[in-house]
Amino acid sequence: MRRPTIRDLAQAAGVSVATVNRILSGTVSVRPKTVQRVQSAAEEIGFYGIGAIDDRAKKLSPHHRFGFLLQQSTRELYKLFGKKIIAACRDRRDEIVEPIVEFVDLLTPETISSRLIALGDTCDVVGVIAPDHPIIGQAIRSLKEMGKPVVAYITDQSAPERAAYVGTDNWKLGRTAAFLIAQTTQGPGRIAVFIGNHRYQCQDVSDASFRSYLREHAPRLTVEESRPTHEESSEAYRMVAELLKTTDDLVGILIVGGGITGVLRALREVPAKRRAGIKLVCRDIGPDTRKGLSEGMITAALCHPLEATSALLVQTMIDVIGPQAPVATLQRSIPFEIVTPENI
Structure with missing residues (x-):
């Protein structure tokens, strides 16, 4: 089978051969969306230089550091949540998202609050599963003042300063x-x-x-x-x-x-x-x-459908950062699944 050429890639992506050459050389500026289109076409036709295109796309893509504060590292369910969140971050195509997943075993409001603040110090935005408590609400308020949005995950928070909620109805x-x-x-x-x-x-x-x-x-x-x-x-x-x-x-x-x-x-x-x-x-x-x-x-x-919920969480965290972030708190519900002995 004939190996796809640069001309084949240009045709598949709907761009010029010169544009593909600029992407491969990495010496001339190319719009990120154009690189992403060529990247998708290269994957589809099996182009030999996909590694160079991927590297170029990563350099042009926005980079984010997302923090996730989950509960009880000993519980398999929360471990599974963490794995699905990491996968959702790595599946992003338009951004590079570095996930920092941490667990809280001592579920006191003081412990959760301090861990939340610590994550916010090093991350652009934080997703959290936590009880609704005034001490935790104060941490959310403090992070907002620092320009670090907090997204409530699975269970909502009453703190008006939270940026969003993602979970079921x-x-x-x-x-x-x-x-x-x-x-x-x-x-x-x-x-x-x-x-x-x-x-x-x-x-x-x-x-x-x-x-x-x-x-x-x-x-x-x-x-x-x-x-x-x-x-x-x-x-x-x-x-x-x-x-x-x-x-x-x-x-x-x-x-x-x-x-x-x-x-x-x-x-x-x-x-x-x-x-x-x-x-x-x-x-x-x-x-x-x-x-x-x-x-x-x-x-x-x-x-919760874990893959879909994790993807929606990551998308929501992207939506609440940057100059285009909405002023109002986002409320994003996802339909729950009913699992029975007959459909497991």
Whole structure:
């Protein structure tokens, strides 16, 4: 097969041979969009000089340093979030984005705030998953004054100085969870709700809308007060195990925070017949959730589509920096996925 020539590349990209030569030599200025068009054409036809064109495109592309503050380095779900965010940064074609992904294990507002400020010192913009707390809000305010926008990811912040929110519509998510439990249970029964922390907006909104739907459509079901797991599986295990010992009318569990591993552990300790009568709905999907789904223990997981959400997060962070950044706070929702044992 004949190797593509410079003339072939020029024709495929819709530019002159002289323009391709200028890009390859790197000695004359060429518009970035033209370089990107030639770069795409070179990849498509398998041009031998793609390495030189890629290098030229990188030199002409804007360079950014993005910080991402996630939670709990020991949790597989957050590790997966981090990997998908890095991939989304590297997939950018019009910019060079250097991702700095850090994890917070001690989830106190003071720790999160100090880590947020530290990331902002070295990055152009910061994406953060964090509870909504005045101390964290002050850190967001301080970073804005430094010209460093903060984008709330997965769970929103009330600080008006935040630049944007990227995540799912949590009101719809909670009502969907309630719909699933109402449709898969019969007769009266008790529903237990577990959240990570009352200060996570995504969890609090999901909790409220879950109750709203059941009051409206399934008053036969009694929803207990929310129990915080503090994002700890051991705490979730302790509470579910106690609940299973002291009640015989439990028909549903909603868990919208961390601790699914503990919930599943407690359910595995009861007879299969009892377990089958308890419908479990959770958020997002890691290895333990996937296993629970495959075993039929989880009725549904309501999940962020990680690739699409990560790409939207990175795009939003690009949109909120620079002279063209919007004045108003951006609110960007992405539809959640419903994963069941039958479509996993």
